[in-house]
Amino acid sequence: MVIFGASGDLTKRKLFPALYSLAARQLLPEKFGVVGVARTEESDDEFRERMKAAVQEFGRDDFREEVWQGLADGMHYVAGTADDGDEVFKHIDDALAGLDRDRGTGGNRVYYLAVPPSAFETIVEGIGKHRPSEGWTRLIVEKPFGHDLQSAQELNALLHRHFDETEIFRIDHYLGKETVQNMLAPRFANGIFEPIWNRQFIDHIQITVAETLGIEGRADYYEHAGAIRDIFQNHLLQLIALTAMEPPIDFTADSIRNEKVKVLKAMHTPGPKHVVRGQYGRGYIEGQEVPGYREEEGVDPSSMTETFVAAKLFVDNWRWADTPIYVRAGKRLARRETTIAIHFKRAPHPPFEEAAAEGLRPNVLLIHIQPDEGVSLAIGAKVPGQGLQIRTVHMDFLYGGAFRTDLPEAYERLLVDCMRGDASLFTREDEVIEQWQLVDAIVAFWRRDRPTFPNYAAGTWGPPSSDELLGRDGRAWRRH
Amino acid sequence: MAATLETVPAIERRLAALRLGDGGTRLRTNVMTHIAWVPTEWVEAAEDVLAGLAARHPSRTIVLFPQSDGDGLEGDVESESFAMSEGLTICTDTIRIRLHGTSAEHPTSVVEPLLISDLPVFLRWRGVPPFDGSAFEELTGVADRLIVDSTEWPDLPKPYARLAEIFERVAVSDIAWARTSRWRSMLASLWPAIGKVERIKVTGTEAQAHLLAGWLSSRLRKPIGLEHELSDKLVGVELDGRPAPFPPGNPPLPADLLSDELDKVSRDPVYEAAVLASV
Numbered sequence: 001m002v003i004f005g006a007s008g009d010l011t012k013r014k015l016f017p018a019l020y021s022l023a024a025r026q027l028l029p030e031k032f033g034v035v036g037v038a039r040t041e042e043s044d045d046e047f048r049e050r051m052k053a054a055v056q057e058f059g060r061d062d063f064r065e066e067v068w069q070g071l072a073d074g075m076h077y078v079a080g081t082a083d084d085g086d087e088v089f090k091h092i093d094d095a096l097a098g099l100d101r102d103r104g105t106g107g108n109r110v111y112y113l114a115v116p117p118s119a120f121e122t123i124v125e126g127i128g129k130h131r132p133s134e135g136w137t138r139l140i141v142e143k144p145f146g147h148d149l150q151s152a153q154e155l156n157a158l159l160h161r162h163f164d165e166t167e168i169f170r171i172d173h174y175l176g177k178e179t180v181q182n183m184l185a186p187r188f189a190n191g192i193f194e195p196i197w198n199r200q201f202i203d204h205i206q207i208t209v210a211e212t213l214g215i216e217g218r219a220d221y222y223e224h225a226g227a228i229r230d231i232f233q234n235h236l237l238q239l240i241a242l243t244a245m246e247p248p249i250d251f252t253a254d255s256i257r258n259e260k261v262k263v264l265k266a267m268h269t270p271g272p273k274h275v276v277r278g279q280y281g282r283g284y285i286e287g288q289e290v291p292g293y294r295e296e297e298g299v300d301p302s303s304m305t306e307t308f309v310a311a312k313l314f315v316d317n318w319r320w321a322d323t324p325i326y327v328r329a330g331k332r333l334a335r336r337e338t339t340i341a342i343h344f345k346r347a348p349h350p351p352f353e354e355a356a357a358e359g360l361r362p363n364v365l366l367i368h369i370q371p372d373e374g375v376s377l378a379i380g381a382k383v384p385g386q387g388l389q390i391r392t393v394h395m396d397f398l399y400g401g402a403f404r405t406d407l408p409e410a411y412e413r414l415l416v417d418c419m420r421g422d423a424s425l426f427t428r429e430d431e432v433i434e435q436w437q438l439v440d441a442i443v444a445f446w447r448r449d450r451p452t453f454p455n456y457a458a459g460t461w462g463p464p465s466s467d468e469l470l471g472r473d474g475r476a477w478r479r480h
Numbered sequence: 481m482a483a484t485l486e487t488v489p490a491i492e493r494r495l496a497a498l499r500l501g502d503g504g505t506r507l508r509t510n511v512m513t514h515i516a517w518v519p520t521e522w523v524e525a526a527e528d529v530l531a532g533l534a535a536r537h538p539s540r541t542i543v544l545f546p547q548s549d550g551d552g553l554e555g556d557v558e559s560e561s562f563a564m565s566e567g568l569t570i571c572t573d574t575i576r577i578r579l580h581g582t583s584a585e586h587p588t589s590v591v592e593p594l595l596i597s598d599l600p601v602f603l604r605w606r607g608v609p610p611f612d613g614s615a616f617e618e619l620t621g622v623a624d625r626l627i628v629d630s631t632e633w634p635d636l637p638k639p640y641a642r643l644a645e646i647f648e649r650v651a652v653s654d655i656a657w658a659r660t661s662r663w664r665s666m667l668a669s670l671w672p673a674i675g676k677v678e679r680i681k682v683t684g685t686e687a688q689a690h691l692l693a694g695w696l697s698s699r700l701r702k703p704i705g706l707e708h709e710l711s712d713k714l715v716g717v718e719l720d721g722r723p724a725p726f727p728p729g730n731p732p733l734p735a736d737l738l739s740d741e742l743d744k745v746s747r748d749p750v751y752e753a754a755v756l757a758s759v
Contacts, residue, residue, distance in 0.1 A: 284589040335592050361598070364598055372496055393511055459588070
């Protein structure tokens with residue numbers, strides 16, 4: 001595995017802790033090695049030491065020296081960037097040849113692009129020219145995959161000059177989360193859900209991707225991306241696709257992705273009134289005052305970048321016609337949560353007196369993706385005692401509680417899948433194109449007006465217009 | 481004793497660890513989130529009431545202790561188990577958080593991540609609420625029901641006017657009102673004769689006196705004169721100088737009173753009318 005961007009945050013916080021956890025569980029291939037590539041000058045040993053410290057700090061498992069040693073023995077480092085020309089790829093080739101010889105990796109390669117998109121082109125060209133003659137080659141590309149439709153198409157064209165679509169793994173780590181995958185299990189492994197998973201029984205769907213964090217020093221990236229490119233274009237649209245897709249004929253990568261792309265194609269562009277954007281001002285998180293977005297380091301004091309986006313979307317097909325899917329995503333919101341809430345229609349004729357059912361809310365199937373992965377169902381139940389009073393109670397299923405095992409980090413699952421050649425949880429070219437088409441259409445009408453920013457205080461649930469988006473339909477966001 | 485938790489994520493992690501740590505053998509169940517705002521002078525009384533509550537209203541309880549000094553927050557989490565019938569054990573979580581500095585002024589930013597999704601939120605406010613304060617404004621914004629005990633309030637009936645201003649925003653329960661329940665039933669049973677009453681004398685707390693007079697006035701749609709004799713509990717009512725019969729049964733315990741209010745989810749128009757008539 002060759003990691004470009006080996007001195008970056010992603011390598012330190014996610015990739016090496018994931019590789020270590022896989023090694024600890026003996027889930028890495030026996031014949032495995034890593035070549036880190038980055039601008040920083042350092043030796044193999046210095047690279048090993050730095051990654052060891054990262055695993056100790058960010059890993060989810062207790063650190064065991066013998067596990068680490070097994071991984072570290074196959075680690076090498078190449079200093080340089082693709083801008084250094086062919087020279088750096090020759091060094092990489094030498095390191096890889098050594099691994100083929102010493103660890104029997106047989107010319108099989110996973111290249112991980114953990115670098116900014118501006119560096120993609122020279123790296124991809126370099127890898128293309130230096131492909132080994134034997135074994136397989138796979139390329140993992142981190143988001144953002146382009147910044148609009150045109151750039152995404154150009155990037156695809158670049159990748160396809162050297163790689164077949166089956167060799168390209170566009171990563172969206174949300175898709176590696178256990179609950180996202182388990183979206184498919186409740187629907188397709190249980191007889192009771194699928195028959196009611198449609199417009200006849202479901203009133204609407206709410207998807208929330210809320211963070212309490214701000215931009216955490218990533219002003220350069222965020223100023224250009226905003227919430228729509230950072231979360232909406234990838235995570236949110238993928239969550240909609242998984243929620244709304246038809247049953248695939250099997251669980252192979254292409255069958256699942258064929259169904260997802262049909263959902264993305266069936267989504268019509270929301271009108272300007274159906275999309276809300278916001279930017280946070282000063283406010284309170286965990287009782288502490290935090291600065292507004294425009295006061296963050298590196299952010300333009302008159303920035304018009306959105307840190308919140310909400311939309312009312314429709315999937316125009318037989319199953320979902322006229323069923324709104326409300327989505328919202330943002331930074332510095334009231335709590336950290338990623339949830340998919342399926343709001344079922346009210347019982348048609350509750351045979352109770354009105355007062356008895358005052359505490360009753362419609363059934364909601366809530367799929368928690370973070371922080372606690374699990375599923376809960378809100379149902380109406382009788383309050384014990386005299387008379388008849390109905391109240392909503394919860395049936396909870398928490399992953400960790402039911403299966404008594406730690407959930408794997410998303411990157412662990414995705415790295416193994418890539419090594420096995422399973423692309424089910426990676427985004428295919430046509431999905432990316434559909435996602436960007438929708439985003440481009442939204443951004444196009446944003447260019448025509450100038451909202452008043454900031455329009456929500458940090459630590460709240462976004463601008464008032466987000467509540468109005470549902471209020472106009474006689475609905476409200478889930479409150480907590 | 482476990483180390484103090486200084487951040488909300490640390491509290492969330494402790495909650496998750498408690499859930500996983502019980503081996504799945506205990507049923508953790510909740511019907512609501514119960515927030516209690518407990519200024520220092522109310523700590524002892526609040527703990528006494530909470531002790532009797534969890535078994536009847538399995539809930540996540542978040543007890544907030546605003547502090548006048550320091551900065552940040554100090555939290556701890558504990559689980560309590562209750563044996564139910566047929567060998568079933570249920571388990572609830574209580575989170576206690578000391579709020580210092582700005583976190584006491586903006587407690588919602590601490591509490592909101594800890595609320596249980598989609599279940600009602602009850603807010604018990606000890607003492608007289610600072611109606612203009614940011615903490616009260618924020619917490620009533622996330623609560624479905626505010627529970628006060630106006631027996632704890634000085635200068636009655638003045639604060640009732642402020643209370644009435646929030647009726648449109650949040651449903652309100654008053655434990656002082658609940659304490660008059662037996663007496664109201666008894667007085668209602670005197671209909672139609674009670675319709676001619678002009679004056680009421682209440683021997684009880686100030687809150688009970690104002691609420692009973694307000695109730696009678698709003699029900700009969702006419703002004704009722706009030707005479708009040710102070711007592712720490714409601715021991716007698718006179719109507720136009722004649723003692724009303726003593727209601728049957730024993731007065732409920734503090735935990736029972738709060739427990740009853742936690743069963744209610746909608747506004748109480750009779751209480752609201754009594755409050756409006758008392759000011």
